[in-house]
Amino acid sequence: MIVVMSPNANSKNIADVITRIEIDGYRAHLSEGEQHTIIGVVGESPTPLREDNYATLAGVSNVVRISEPYKLASRTFHPLDTHVPLNGSKMGENKVLIIAGPCSVESREQIIETACAVKEAGATALRGGAFKPRTSPYSFQGHGEEGLKWMAEAREITGLPIVTEIMDPALVPMVTEYADVLQVGARNMQNFTLLNAVGESQHSVLLKRGMSSTVLDLLMAAEYVLSHGNNRVMLCERGIRTFETATRNTADINAIPVLKQLTHLPVLFDPSHATGKWEYVEALSLAGIAAGADGLIIEVHPDPATAISDGRQSLKPDGFEKLMAKVRRVAEAVGRSA
Numbered sequence: 001m002i003v004v005m006s007p008n009a010n011s012k013n014i015a016d017v018i019t020r021i022e023i024d025g026y027r028a029h030l031s032e033g034e035q036h037t038i039i040g041v042v043g044e045s046p047t048p049l050r051e052d053n054y055a056t057l058a059g060v061s062n063v064v065r066i067s068e069p070y071k072l073a074s075r076t077f078h079p080l081d082t083h084v085p086l087n088g089s090k091m092g093e094n095k096v097l098i099i100a101g102p103c104s105v106e107s108r109e110q111i112i113e114t115a116c117a118v119k120e121a122g123a124t125a126l127r128g129g130a131f132k133p134r135t136s137p138y139s140f141q142g143h144g145e146e147g148l149k150w151m152a153e154a155r156e157i158t159g160l161p162i163v164t165e166i167m168d169p170a171l172v173p174m175v176t177e178y179a180d181v182l183q184v185g186a187r188n189m190q191n192f193t194l195l196n197a198v199g200e201s202q203h204s205v206l207l208k209r210g211m212s213s214t215v216l217d218l219l220m221a222a223e224y225v226l227s228h229g230n231n232r233v234m235l236c237e238r239g240i241r242t243f244e245t246a247t248r249n250t251a252d253i254n255a256i257p258v259l260k261q262l263t264h265l266p267v268l269f270d271p272s273h274a275t276g277k278w279e280y281v282e283a284l285s286l287a288g289i290a291a292g293a294d295g296l297i298i299e300v301h302p303d304p305a306t307a308i309s310d311g312r313q314s315l316k317p318d319g320f321e322k323l324m325a326k327v328r329r330v331a332e333a334v335g336r337s338a
């Protein structure tokens with residue numbers, strides 16, 4: 001349930017509603033908009049919620065039942081788009097923001113070279129994994145904190161904020177020292193301990209859809225982060241597993257407009273993992289933007305043939321530059337900028 005306060009409600013009216021929610025055994029989640037303050041009633045309690053008990057409180061304009069199991073992520077709770085700040089811009093606003101960089105941070109030189117190239121082409125942020133979730137325990141697992149230090153150096157040089165994956169809740173304090181955005185990868189989308197930890201950190205989060213997760217699963221995972229009062233959550237469609245084997249995954253382009261309708265959170269698209277082949281990345285990037293994605297996250301490597309991970313799907317810097325030019329044209333065609 002959500003309690004919508006009237007525009008002229010004062011702070012005592014809001015405090016009274018919160019007190020009432022707490023007396024009933026629930027938690028209040030405050031969302032202050034330009035026009036209205038909205039108070040979400042979350043949690044479980046043996047006391048049934050009665051709309052009338054709240055509708056009659058001073059300063060309350062409206063009480064709405066949210067039927068979706070995700071409450072804080074739903075558009076019913078928060079009708080306006082949420083914007084997540086990134087490098088002086090905001091993900092979720094009109095401008096489509098592009099995050100680019102290698103799959104893995106391989107060396108100081110590699111990440112700095114890639115950062116300079118993607119910055120030059122117009123990227124807003126730098127991606128790169130220092131902790132890699134690999135299918136095989138024998139594959140390269142990432143350079144860990146050293147990799148994060150190299151990324152921080154690349155940020156120092158280019159000004160690009162860092163998006164990097166976190167796999168272990170215990171490492172949140174260390175990774176947040178370097179990262180601007182914590183990426184929760186597909187394999188960890190339902191690692192609830194991790195979701196709670198990144199929620200508590202109040203750091204920006206890029207939450208990728210699990211490869212066998214439904215849109216509802218993704219929204220429920222986002223709800224974990226949001227329930228800690230951390231609203232800086234971006235969702236990312238990165239392809240799902242289907243019977244199709246021609247590509248690494250199947251891009252669920254549908255999920256983009258579906259998510260944009262169901263939630264106020266920004267929605268990104270990852271054409272690299274969705275296809276697994278660099279030659280399809282451009283087409284899918286354009287499709288993602290045309291479908292309404294607020295941003296893209298794209299793998300770029302200075303020499304994909306020698307990449308330690310995901311070289312097959314990585315663009316070279318010149319391919320990325322060409323892609324950016326087309327991205328701008330498609331963004332403009334659908335009333336956005338890039």
Ligand code: PEP
Nearest residue numbers: 103185186187208238273
């Ligand atoms: C990645 O971004 O390199 C990655 C591992 O992505 P995903 O979690 O979507 O597979």
Ligand code: MN
Nearest residue numbers: 103299309310
């Ligand atoms: Mn990758």
